[in-house]
Amino acid sequence: MRNKGIILLIIIALAFALVFPQFPFVNNYLLHVSIVIFLHIIFGLSWNLLGGYTGQISFGHAMFLGMGAYTTMILVTQYEINPLTAILLGAVFAVFLALPVGLVLFKLRGPYFALGTLATAEIIRLVALNWSSLTGGGVGILLLNIPPINVGFMEFQLGSKESFYYFTLLFTIITIIVMYWLLRRKEGYYFLSIREDEDASLALGIDTRLYKTYALLISAFFTGISGGIMALVVGIIEPQTVFAVHLSAEMIFVAVIGGIGTIMGPIIGSFILVILTEILYDWVGTAYLILYGLLLMLVILYMPEGVYGWLKRKFLSTFSRKEV
Amino acid sequence: MNLFMQSIIDGILNGAIYAVIALGLTLIFGVMKIINMAHGEFVMLGMFSTYFIYQYAGLDPYLTIPFTGIIVFLFGLLMYQFGVGKIPGLTEENSLLFTAGASLFIANLAQFLWSPNYRRLDLPYGVTTLQVGDLAISVTKIISLCIVLVCVIGLWYFLHKTFVGMAIRASSQEKIAASLMGINVKRIAMITFGIGAGFSAIAGTLLTAEIAFYPTVGTIFIIKAFIVVVLGGMGNIPGAAVGGIILGVAESLGAVYVSSGFTDAYGLIIFLLILLFRPQGLLGRKV
Numbered sequence: 179m180r181n182k183g184i185i186l187l188i189i190i191a192l193a194f195a196l197v198f199p200q201f202p203f204v205n206n207y208l209l210h211v212s213i214v215i216f217l218h219i220i221f222g223l224s225w226n227l228l229g230g231y232t233g234q235i236s237f238g239h240a241m242f243l244g245m246g247a248y249t250t251m252i253l254v255t256q257y258e259i260n261p262l263t264a265i266l267l268g269a270v271f272a273v274f275l276a277l278p279v280g281l282v283l284f285k286l287r288g289p290y291f292a293l294g295t296l297a298t299a300e301i302i303r304l305v306a307l308n309w310s311s312l313t314g315g316g317v318g319i320l321l322l323n324i325p326p327i328n329v330g331f332m333e334f335q336l337g338s339k340e341s342f343y344y345f346t347l348l349f350t351i352i353t354i355i356v357m358y359w360l361l362r363r364k365e366g367y368y369f370l371s372i373r374e375d376e377d378a379s380l381a382l383g384i385d386t387r388l389y390k391t392y393a394l395l396i397s398a399f400f401t402g403i404s405g406g407i408m409a410l411v412v413g414i415i416e417p418q419t420v421f422a423v424h425l426s427a428e429m430i431f432v433a434v435i436g437g438i439g440t441i442m443g444p445i446i447g448s449f450i451l452v453i454l455t456e457i458l459y460d461w462v463g464t465a466y467l468i469l470y471g472l473l474l475m476l477v478i479l480y481m482p483e484g485v486y487g488w489l490k491r492k493f494l495s496t497f498s499r500k501e502v
Numbered sequence: 503m504n505l506f507m508q509s510i511i512d513g514i515l516n517g518a519i520y521a522v523i524a525l526g527l528t529l530i531f532g533v534m535k536i537i538n539m540a541h542g543e544f545v546m547l548g549m550f551s552t553y554f555i556y557q558y559a560g561l562d563p564y565l566t567i568p569f570t571g572i573i574v575f576l577f578g579l580l581m582y583q584f585g586v587g588k589i590p591g592l593t594e595e596n597s598l599l600f601t602a603g604a605s606l607f608i609a610n611l612a613q614f615l616w617s618p619n620y621r622r623l624d625l626p627y628g629v630t631t632l633q634v635g636d637l638a639i640s641v642t643k644i645i646s647l648c649i650v651l652v653c654v655i656g657l658w659y660f661l662h663k664t665f666v667g668m669a670i671r672a673s674s675q676e677k678i679a680a681s682l683m684g685i686n687v688k689r690i691a692m693i694t695f696g697i698g699a700g701f702s703a704i705a706g707t708l709l710t711a712e713i714a715f716y717p718t719v720g721t722i723f724i725i726k727a728f729i730v731v732v733l734g735g736m737g738n739i740p741g742a743a744v745g746g747i748i749l750g751v752a753e754s755l756g757a758v759y760v761s762s763g764f765t766d767a768y769g770l771i772i773f774l775l776i777l778l779f780r781p782q783g784l785l786g787r788k789v
Contacts (some may be wrong), residue, residue: 234617235595237602285778288594289537293728294777297770300725304767423721427602465614471607475585480599482590 222432222444230439233373238299244421246402247409265406272402280391309469318416437484517750524730526698532674532737536597542720548706580698612717735783
């Protein structure tokens, strides 16, 4: 945010996002796609904080999403707690899960860490599948009605696509702001230095395991939030959908294809991937995953800085003289 | 006691096949220091090559091994030539992500071309068992074990007695020194990738006699192969063989004596423990 052009673009984008549901041509389907894009932005940014900025590639981030989703779902269906509290508690539970995971797995580095997260996520999925009394096992949990949200003076009922749209948009904006704020702080620079050279960071006096865990906890918190919202939007969850390996992969795709280690990257990546999925799914069914795989390979080979990095090189340089 | 012996033997026989898959993975890791997330897809390609050769040429599955091995070997060479070898910098992260993309691409392309249906080979001798005392041992698994032994001994001979094999070992020990000795390290990496792929395909062929298969079956085997490789130590070839047997036995004992719902979890827990407390693997030297 170094110049007026970009601030103006952000204001226009925000205004557009706010009035979008009011346009006459906007139907429930478009709103649903927007919600899915927002959720991708939230978990893409969360994964990116750990994978892109701190350099710890996780293949098991679905465990935090699933934790958020299950906690939210159980609190809302069995205890009729208001959804906002439930989602926040879900995120807190995701953090509780992340704490031991981080303490244990951050003994590992690089690809070993990636494999460790993959294995942990599989174990958590198997636990969710077999602990039927709590999670409903393979059948899952079905959401029948959502209690209203009471925030002191006003009441907000989640239910219509429009209400979910604004609700998710709010959380997306919060996530973007928190990420932006965090990365401009001391911690943000520590994360970057760990990514660039972990041993050197350690030698300079950065407690690398502490800061890696710190990045993981924040990442898990927001991934948990996206899981909670996703559970309420979809209305049914089961281990196969919220703990699946392909969800972890989705988070990686969003960040890598958009541009790993940037804030704009996962945002652009979410738009590209979700819209592509929607178009292709109607056309070829699950075969859209072929294109996903191809896209990931091509981006790694020819555009390692992602679509955003590429765009920035091509077009944005005309707007801003100084790159961040 | 018989049940115990039976599950130990079943475990060893299953583990032998896991060992072959893991051998390819560990060989690739040893030479290139990359983790190949698309390794399970090589197993799947081996299964389908066998299936199609059996279906259209009527060749016995075990006789298709040379063909499937070579087909998937060539596939591995192409994948290295046009993909893996071109990854910028060949860094750990990029190669991990690239091969994850390749895995998705291959599995879903296969699903698109060949439908997600489960397939199975109905072999006339598929359910025949050999009685040794009270123990029943499946004939197909004994054939598999023999083929595995041939493969492992063949690989050992290749790595120790042939020029290319020695070049592979040299590159896995010290890349720069190897290239100074006149070894084309890139060509060696390509051949290693091909051999790793071919080995997994052979394991795939052996598995067609045992289980039903489908295009996304690779995900099961990639996780098993990782467990085995980590058990034996990354890049450690005898370790992969030992790790395979250990995983096979652990799984079959787990399935018999503990709840079967968590069978897969036991392997994963062993995997995590080894990663944490003995990252060099059971047979690895202390770094």
